[in-house]
Amino acid sequence: MTATDALDLASVFVFATSGALVASRQQLDPVGFAFVACLTAVGGGTVRDVLLDRNPVFWIAEPINIAAALLAAALAFLIAPQLESRIKVIRWLDAVALSVAVVAGVSAAIEMGASPMIITIMGIVTGTAGGLMRDVVCNDVPLVLRHGELYVTAAFAGSLTSAIVAQVFPDPMVYLLAGALACFILRAGSLLFGWALPNYRHNPPQS
Amino acid sequence: MTATDALDLASVFVFATSGALVASRQQLDPVGFAFVACLTAVGGGTVRDVLLDRNPVFWIAEPINIAAALLAAALAFLIAPQLESRIKVIRWLDAVALSVAVVAGVSAAIEMGASPMIITIMGIVTGTAGGLMRDVVCNDVPLVLRHGELYVTAAFAGSLTSAIVAQVFPDPMVYLLAGALACFILRAGSLLFGWALPNYRHNPPQS
């Protein structure tokens, strides 16, 4: 199991839990839980693998990813009633999964010898596409575009950090950890302290 | 023409009709009919082929699929005014298309030598992705997630049945028919008798 495989598996498990909790808010049935959990869990890595033409797609190569997503969905089905604020738990799980998935994308792109720009993009895509699909399918405003939150920005910062550090320290432990931390710190700061970039404000036309 | 090709073609025709009827409810123009019909018709098989890296994608290999989708759209354009309840016809056509598409996905995955788990997933993906795209593009609540219906569950049951029966009876006629029947019976039971799995219910937090 390579570093990419391990990171994919970890992000699958956490994203699946977040997807299943979204399913619980939508009061879906058990198969709906499993469906949304799997879509959220493998969506980002799947888009990455299709774009990079990595064959086979990671969860076809390592079906344990599907098993992990189903396990996470089953756990979420059981624990969801115990949670006082599911939306809070969803956000924090999503933040962890985002950080792990971003560096999973970076790791896969580096393995394929991609340039720093493509590495950065693959980190962003792997981190955000699963959650985006979850929100589009569940008819939610995509979290990636919600105002006053660092979401794509956190993915971008983590991805770029990893891509840059990798040029200097070629040890995966170093650059993947640096990227995941950068992403998580920004996202956590946004959730805890409301860190945000200034939104675009419409200056009314002069005439 | 292989079994997969024939099943793809059949599901394309029926899904295209359902997509065109959705377009009629949205009062689109004739090109909009054709667009939604084609998207619904080939969406599921296309995602399957991209995931399995089957090249070329089925409707590029067999352009008769596009012709079939366009023919179905034209027929739907003509007959839609005659229908008393389009939504009912859409649901039943969708149920037939789902059952055929699920086993088309199973058949393609078996041809590629996939494992039972991947076979099952490819059945679900092929069956549901086209309708999901139709609903997302038309800004509808995705049918796959609607409450109190067996939809993904029917796809899952049909897919799993096919994948299991295929291990015992390697005759495509047997395992494909078994899967399509299992899927259709569950979906029809849901439409006729309201069969459903229990939805997730929120137990309010204790404190």
Place this chain on the structure above:
Amino acid sequence: MTATDALDLASVFVFATSGALVASRQQLDPVGFAFVACLTAVGGGTVRDVLLDRNPVFWIAEPINIAAALLAAALAFLIAPQLESRIKVIRWLDAVALSVAVVAGVSAAIEMGASPMIITIMGIVTGTAGGLMRDVVCNDVPLVLRHGELYVTAAFAGSLTSAIVAQVFPDPMVYLLAGALACFILRAGSLLFGWALPNYRHNPPQS
């Protein structure tokens, strides 16, 4: 740089501007601008490349496309406040980008030796998929399906014109220009004079 590469780059720049202006209407932050701009800009060509199995995807092969999209997003961020009617500018930019992207799709399909039907479809897909993703992600009614506008129809007409002219005049300058003009004229006529195909009208059932 081939004709396809040049057309892709041009459509990327214009689509990115339109995507960034949509982001400005949604009051996203700068990274949100870049995200929506890139998605809109490369979405259509990416779907085309995945369907045609062109490897690598055009913006991985030519990362200058990403740079162009980011530059367009930055320009849009600066000029958006100066625009009196952003929605009008978005529509016209989108019309130009559509026309260029349609023939970029045609050109790529011809290079791969596709049949006229597949050429036509690739033109439509390349022209419309980016804007469709932009609208789905931004929770807008997809422009491709809006009533009383020639949108998919313009893409279809441009694509078909190009595919037919290419059979007679194999000079790319001729057939690409013919297709782009056909598409732009129809779309512009729709924007300026309300040209439209008749919408489907529901004839109420007789009984």
